[in-house]
Amino acid sequence: MRQIVLDTETTGLDWRNGDRVIEIGCVELLNRNLTGRHFHVYINPERGIDAEAIAVHGITEEFLADKPKFRDVANDFMDFVRDAELVIHNASFDVGFLDHELSLLGHAKLDALCAGVIDTLRMAKEQNPGKKASLDALCDRYEIDNAARTLHGALLDAELLAEVYLAMTRGQESLMMLLDDEPAAGSGEDGGSPVERPPLRVLRASAEELGEHDRVLQEIAKANKGACLWIPPVPAEEAPAVQ
Structure with missing residues (x-):
């Protein structure tokens, strides 16, 4: 199972207003293990950067002036994430931006x-309703060291998110291990000969219980104007003649 934990930084908050991606950071998980492979690039957005965005990530236009354009790194990015499952914090934001960048070049979207x-x-909000779900809050909750995160940065945030994701889903990993360790159904503990099971005890309803069951069904039929799925219809030859 190959997964890519991904984060981006952008010039602003909305690609619909012309904002662009300026940094992409990805780290690779293979069977829930960090492989050490990563993809990281700064991108010249060919436009200005909002002051509010710079306050968040600290990336300036001057720093990006000599960096490649998205079209220059698109193929390498697509090759890195192709066929993998993406793990993203607030996925609609990053996916919206990346889909827009890809569509500008005529490429297919991430899906x-x-x-x-x-x-x-979304996963964090479902697991802990009402609690903070920012990346910093999750690092605190799962005791992941985020001291180096003085500003947002795509690669650092992807690395932290990978640790957070593994901590959030550790129970699922344990469940899968248990399922893998279970012997096949109908086999012995060593997967060999079938286990001998005691015969099942069959308890049949008494006449009193059957009568009570019939009474309840008649009440249901009466409340539904004769419609009760559990009362079989009377064959025509057995139905009373109409006077």
Whole structure:
């Protein structure tokens, strides 16, 4: 199972207003283990950066002036994430931006390129309703060291999110291990000969219980104007003649 934990930084909050991606950070998980492979790039957005965005990530236009354009790194990015499941915090934000960048170049969107998307923000809110679900809050909850995160950064945030995601889903990993360890149904503990089971004890309803059951069905039929699925219809030859 190959997963890519992904984060982006952007010039602003909405690609519909012309904002662009300026940093992409990805780390690879293979069977829930960090492989050490990553994809990281700064991108020249060919436009200005909102002051509010710079306050969040600290990336300036001057720093990006000599960096590649998205069209220059698109193929490498697509090759890295292709066929993997993406793990993203607040996925709609990053996916919206990346889909827009890909569409500007005539490429397919992420849902056609990747195997799916897991939104850890939604997952965190479902697991702990009413509690803070920011990346910093989740690092605190799962005791993950985020001291180096003085500003947002795509690669650092992807690395932290990978640790958070593994901590959030550790119970699922344990469940899968238990399922893998279970012997096949009908086999012995060593998967060999079938286990001998005692015969099942059959308890049949008494006449009193059958009568009570019939009474309840008649009440249901009466309340539903004769319609009761559990009362079989009387064959025509057995029905009383109409006077």
